[in-house]
Amino acid sequence: MRVLVLGADGYLGWPTALHLSAAGHDVVAADSLIRRRWDRLCGTQSLVRIASMVRRVERWKRLTGRQIVWARIDLCHLPSITALVARYNPDAVVHFAEQRSAPYSMISGSHAVETQVNNVVGTLNLLFALRESAPDCHLVKLGTMGEYGTPNIDIEEGFIEIHHNDRSDRLPYPKQAGSFYHLSKVHDSHNIMFTCKAWGLRATDLNQGVVYGSGTAETDLHSQLRTRFDYDDIWGTVLNRFCAQAAVGYPLTVYGQGGQTRGFLDIRDTVRCVELAMLNPPKRSEFRVFNQFTEQFSVLQLAERVRAARTAHGLQTEVAHVPNPRTDAETHYYNAKHQRLLDLGLEPHGLDESLIDQVIGLVERNKSRIRKELFAPRVDWRRGGPTAMRASQSRRRFVTPRPAVTRRTPPAVRESKLA
């Protein structure tokens, strides 16, 4: 299949591009490289050095003979994505190209706006490009399990049959997202669902859990093929952060009581799930949702798993409860369905000690690049970033993004009060 991977420079986008190329698909890898700029703005960086996209695709070609076309484009520029889709006429588009950090989206009004504009506009542009040039193309969109929040009933895969006042209907599952980032994905889902109905597009929304792991068979082939690994408070996902903390003898920082339960999956399952969705497209006009995770854990359970893996090597690890910077419930019911990808043939990698050892090993080899001050949360859901940072070092400040919206209307407040 011809496949366009958007967001191919990211933690998951790059391994997905490689995995699909290895599986024999013709891959066009596109990205604006904005994630590397966001790193500079946040004072963060990938624990492992990552090569440029040009070097990566060159190395892949040399090692495997497989060619990945690299295209630097900004999805927020409609003519660019329209031209790219028209040029390659893909069978599938895998769309990872979004700002994907919840804490980043909560730093300030500017960061919230940047996140929602970037994500919603990018997806809208893609939908228009598909309508224009490739209406038969299958959109494989990365959503998040965080769209659902933590309802007190079972979480279904995207839709729920509701019986009400002697009638019933299958309706979109209600959404209760817990950050401006998660909300941006809720907005995307609604927009995509509408265009499937109105324009006959076909789409799979992969509501993904929290991903852990340092790489895949393909990224492990060569140091220039590695994907990024984030361990900080802004970009690091929880298990990766715990492994980094354990590797350097730092306490595992659990937010609040740690009863927050979520779905998790191994990065090797992410790339396989995307491929399975791609190989089994929905019909035209269909908008379907797969919950993409393999196991549920509470944050405290994860910390205990990491501690146990260390204890097996005779190493002590402390678990520290720090004030929860977020506003989600710390104890709650959670039972989320995740059957549809299994039905398509997914064989999950469970979380085991050898994986934890492997991630910790990677961190240990890159120990010198760890900056421990990036472990502690800098962004408070209630007050944003700057307030939480008052007590901290100036070099940990965030740079405010340029305004995402510009208009000729004069921005200054002009008032006329009558005498």
Add this chain to the structure above:
Amino acid sequence: MRVLVLGADGYLGWPTALHLSAAGHDVVAADSLIRRRWDRLCGTQSLVRIASMVRRVERWKRLTGRQIVWARIDLCHLPSITALVARYNPDAVVHFAEQRSAPYSMISGSHAVETQVNNVVGTLNLLFALRESAPDCHLVKLGTMGEYGTPNIDIEEGFIEIHHNDRSDRLPYPKQAGSFYHLSKVHDSHNIMFTCKAWGLRATDLNQGVVYGSGTAETDLHSQLRTRFDYDDIWGTVLNRFCAQAAVGYPLTVYGQGGQTRGFLDIRDTVRCVELAMLNPPKRSEFRVFNQFTEQFSVLQLAERVRAARTAHGLQTEVAHVPNPRTDAETHYYNAKHQRLLDLGLEPHGLDESLIDQVIGLVERNKSRIRKELFAPRVDWRRGGPTAMRASQSRRRFVTPRPAVTRRTPPAVRESKLA
């Protein structure tokens, strides 16, 4: 109460500002005046001449002695709205300041993006301004009944009790909006709901039906106090458009079979509903939803009402079924609850012949300003505006809005294909 009315230059914003001022509240009326620019871009204009905001508030002061403070600000500029909220410290903010035309949002990718960015960013900025300077202020936000779509079960007011697999929860009512405009309001609702929970804001989302009518007691006081009246395909709501068509002997253009059923209300009830919501604020952290309409009609029923009103005067009116440019169902179940505003004391104006006569009278007095070519739909939901316009006059073209998103990342597609 001190109240800030955002979008005070609009069809409903201006009458609301007047109504609240007449009721003794201290009103600050703010707007970017972008609606007047959109008229120029679409080749449309209000049937009745409308005075400038400066003239309007001067006239109101002269007639009643009441002062409305006028502020020209763009809600998409965060520092402006933050400064305005900080300066006036309102008890309530009534937020009408959005692009509110479904057809406009469906013209092209640029128009869809402009609509969602304008509406979502404006509301996000307002939420941050309230968190910063007026966390106790009551946000009264105009939503739309169109957020719900047409589910096959009763539509509740914002939330629904769901029983599922032996458990239950009260969850946000599932949303199935039918245009990028309606979707923008869905996005707003999710964003507002989150900030009520995370920051303790308080908000009322008024999911309003389709409004009809030419004015209120206050706008009828003087020609300089009139509110705009739209009869065209982009901005005109259906009953107002039918009245305009009837007044000039044009057939009433029903889209498809006309079975599309919606909630409707008189503009005099709009201003009263906003006031009732404002006078009865929710608790801190509460996000509540009122369905703001008074009667349900199908589009065909409305056309028949207008025809009947004309027949009573011995006048013939034709009803013409034109191809439906939209993608909503033409026959469907529809039963939407609208009890909460009645419980607060709303005394609805039902749709009667005298109202229809009055609106038709207004159109007749301004007959010379009617341009009949604006009656027919120019925007097709499946193909957008330009396609539908190929056969039409060049002066009916739309001007593409400037890009809503700018970024330093080079927009051009840069590709490196390896040899």
